[in-house]
Amino acid sequence: MDFSNLHTILRSLYDEMMPLCEDMAGVAQGIAGLGALFYVAYRIWQSLARAEPIDVFPLLRPFVIGFCIMFFSTVVLGTINSVMSPIVQGTASMLEGQTLDMKKYREEKDRLEYEAMMNDPSTAYLVDDAEFDRQIDELGVTEIGTAAGMYIERGMYKVKKAIQNFFRELLEMLFQAASLTIDTIRTFFLIVLAILGPISFALSVWDGFQSTLTQWICRYIQTYLWLPVADLFSTILAKIQVLMLQNDISELTNNPNVDLDGSNTAYTVFMIIGIIGYFTIPTVAGWIIQAGGAGNYNRAVNTTAMQVGSGAASVAGGVAGNVAGRAGKLLK
Template sequence: MDFDQFHQTLRALYDSMMPLCGNMIGIAKGIAGLGALFYVAYRVWQSLARAEPIDVYPLLRPFALSLCIMFFPTIVLGTINSIMSPVVQGTNGMLQSETLDMQRYADIKDKLEYEAMRRNPETAYLVDNEVWDAKLEALGVMDVGTKAGLYIERAAYQLKKWIREAFRELLEIIFKSAALIIDVIRTFFLIVLAILGPLAFAISVWDGFQSTLTQWISRYISVYLWLPVSDLFSTILARLQSLMLQSDIDRMQTDPNFSLDSSDVIYIVFLIIGIVGYFTIPTVAGWIISAGGMGNFGKNVNNTATKGAAMAGGFGGAVAGNIAGRLKGK
């Protein structure tokens, strides 16, 4: 599954949905026009009743909002997206750089693991087909039991490796899916805010609803920041994984008998923690710019993260205990 392509599809979906703002502009202009009429009439009447000069400057507010409604996709969305786009590009560049480094260290680790097992006469036949064939040829016809033992050991090693790789791939898919879930929800929120944005601007013309404008802007920017925060979180995880791989590489180069079982357990627990951590992104984005009205969503996300952390802790403890018992038995 190409997750990067799916992220690009979400970007294209957002761009393709933006013309739907035009369907709301006509309704919003009517609401804003009626609100501007009452807004101006009330203040003009108030100044005349008090025999005060009419202050024209506050009366320009509904006309400015009406101008924003008429050219909403260009003036409002275009301006906000142009300002925030460099932030997204910068964090994505950091993520791509760290991902390349992580992949490079992972390839080096796999190569060192293969070479270490190949150099060891006791494990070379498990990974090298030539050594395996030579070992079978060296046995006689009567060594049926030994050959059966070798086949069992090789099958057990391959099964163990397959299970380990399959479980790691499953967790990696869930890990990437968590980031994809955040991006899908973010795109949905942005599309809804963008399409109904003209209505929010129109309602803010009316007295008593002026805060609707600032709330819409703060929510839109807060949701828009989910992607940069997600990229930063992924960058931190990639750097941490690169440091873990570097540590394993150094230990493999200095200690030929270094076992990767404990390293695999740490990596699995690390993936689970990363999955849970992705669901804290909306909360972190809310720290950058406060957006009201999203309390229930944040509460549900925090509850999910708490339950996931408990599951991760229990699973990690069980797996770590199992590995520790196996190592102790050896």
């Protein structure tokens, strides 16, 4: 199964679903227009009631949001995707480079294993049919037991290699399936966020829903980063496999008779860790960008400053009262 084609289909699906954003833009414009009416009217009335000059700059906010809703696909989604796409391309190129290295070293390792077994007469018949036939022909009729043992050992070796290849291919397929699962959920979330994005922008015009705008942008970027984080995770695992293959190649070069069963087991363990680790990608992407952090920090600082100011005022009032009291006693 070619998983790269499935990832390409998901990207095409996202592009095909983007025109649906225009269907929501009309509804969103109505919601935003009504919200802008109340937004502007309330602030003008508030300024007039307090006999204060009208600050025009904050009143432009609903009009800017309305402009973003009108051209949501090109202005909002186009800008975010254009900024984030180089990150996706960069991590994809990193993964591709490590994958190519892994394939090259795996082929080198298989070649060294084959040559090491061919150079040893006691194991050459296990991997080469011609060598097996030659050794069988050299055995006489009286050595039927030895020939039967060779057949059994060759069969057991093939079964062992078949089981190892089966588990390796199964784990690699599950690893690719986990990657495809993350990409599918990511594409689904991005499509939903993109289609309903104009509604989120429209609701942010209303008082009490201003944070909807920043939260939508935060959620969209977080979801968009799932794919780069997944590629980085795959790149790290591919690099680990490359290092393991390099170590195996070094050992085979120095000692052709080395046993690599432990290395194969470690490879299996890392593949299982990779499959489990893929489902932590949304959490890692959430660490990269968060909305409202600065606002909460400023709110906490302002609250602390107000509390300190109130405490200082209380202390100053108490000190002033004590001084005034003592001064009054001295005057008496």
